Amino acid sequence: MDLSMDEHKLIIEFRRLSDSGRKSLLDRAAVLVRQELDRGEPDSPAPENRCSVPQSEKRPETAKEPIFTE
Structure with a gap:
């Protein structure tokens, strides 16, 4: 976890x-x-100049089946 100097103090x-x-x-x-x-x-x-980016790409790290590498 990265903390600022003020947070450390x-x-x-x-x-x-x-x-x-x-x-x-x-x-x-x-x-x-x-x-x-x-x-x-x-x-x-929520700021007015923010928009959401659609997640159309599947991410393998979020899949439920395990990832096998050799």
């Missing part, structure tokens, strides 16, 4: 917190998530 700071500090931070994050869900607004609306 956040993880390091979180690990430095005491147990009570971690709990209070996670409790606050849970409250913020609940507030966002209660608002009912989508997190990130």
Whole structure:
């Protein structure tokens, strides 16, 4: 998993917190998530300039039968 420098710094700071500090931070994050869900607004609306590309080509890695190579 590739993380940015800011994400690495956040993880390091979180690990430095005491147990009570971690709990209070996670409790606050849970409250913020609940507030966002209660608002009912989508997190990130689909951009208007995006289109879907049809998957007409079969991909062997998604087939259910095993792939045999010799």
